[in-house]
Amino acid sequence: METLSFDSSSLDATEEFLSRAYTPMRIGGRPRETGARIARRAVGGLVVDKLHFDYTMAYDAACLGKVCLITLHRGTMVDTTDGRDEVYGPGETFLIAAPDRPYTGELRAARYTITMFDPALLDEVAAGGGHQRGPVSLTGFRAVDPTANRRLGSTVTFLRDQVIESPGAGGLVVATAARHLAAVTLSAFPNSATDGRPGPADSRDAGTATLRRATDFIEENAHRDIGLAEIAAAACVTPRAVQYAFNRHAGTTPLAHLRRVRLAGAHRELRSADPRAVTVTDVAAAWGFAHPGRFAAAYRKAYGTTPSATLRDAS
The missing domain is CATH 1.10.10.60 (Homeodomain-like)
Structure with a gap:
């Protein structure tokens, strides 16, 4: 497990730490209060950070290369990227920026959780839902409704308090939790996989031979970090074909x-x-x-x- 901690009242030190821990970043303004505290736990490609800033801080940051979710507990955050003026308050879980885009904004005496994971997990989840059309992008920054926001926030809380903080966190537990977070994220935000029509169903290969190859692979590799993409690759068919095969001939799903x-x-x-x-x-x-x-x-x-x-x- 990777751990980082930071506690400083120096703006220069804070800017240097943020640039090293996240992405090159410039802090704007000269606030009077300058206390900043950050604690990181990272394992298996999943990063969960707790941050607390006592002051109002403007920022101008380069792209993160990760899906970065913010769960705000206190204070406010304002997204000013590309001329936007989106204000987020306590209780909201939102996307700070597209993984491949720089972003700007302002923190206002905020306490919040950052959760980051590889965008490739979204592609895997989308493929599992039969939407395999290349890289998936999140097309909105807020959850589609309050229920989706609460579900996403609860998932982040569980990861932060029960998974990452648990003794010996790692292996299958973290890998499974990361996939679950990606699935909840995809269901919570508008995205390119579900905004359009799904691709045609591939039923040609959904036979008993596919089911046999898939179940054999699962039996032999269940102790490893595998998901639908690996199962489909081992069966030499699409993820959708694997799903159809399990549904038709076993009355269940590959992941079940x-x-x-x-x-x-x-x-x-x-x-x-x-x-x-x-x-x-x-x-x-x-x-x-x-x-x-x-x-x-x-x-x-x-x-x-x-x-x-x-x-x-x-x-």
Whole structure:
């Protein structure tokens, strides 16, 4: 895990730190109060930062190359990029800028969370929804409605407090959480994948042979960081064809099947583990389950007992 921390009342030091941690940036204005605090946790391509500025600060920044979400907890932020005058307040989660565009704006005594991830995850999520038309771009900066905003904010909070901050965060847990964040982001913002008509359905390859190749790949690789794109590539078909194959011949989805295989892997490991050496949380995390409560509920539904009972009975 990468960690960074910064606490300073020097504008020059703050500008230097922001330019090094994010993108080349210039701070405008000479505020009287100049306290700035920043804490970063980054792992597996997912970056979550907590920031607190005591003052009003104008900024002029180069492109980030990442999807950068801002969740504002206190104060206001104003986006002035390309002549805009968008004001964001507490409770909003929004896109600070397109990944490949510079941006300008102003912070006003703001406390907020920054969450960043690779734009390629949006492409993967879009491909999984049958919208594989090249790189996906977010075409709006605010969520499409209040419900989408709340869902996105809750996802960021979960990542910040339960995933990134958890001991030993990494591996499948972070990779799964990052894909989930990308999916929620794509559903929350207007975007090029869903604004237009989806591409034609590829049903020709959605046969039992595709299902067999896909399930074999999942069984052999469930312990790795895989998603729909990797499953489709292994089956030598499009992501949409894989989805059709699972729906038609198995009555489920590829990712639901992947979750079941991972749950079975966790079950096997709990049955053979030494309860003095490992915990349920350790096993769940190793198989990509970040939320202990949801893991326990899925486990009980599948096996009629709790994971902790299985671990206690292990021999």
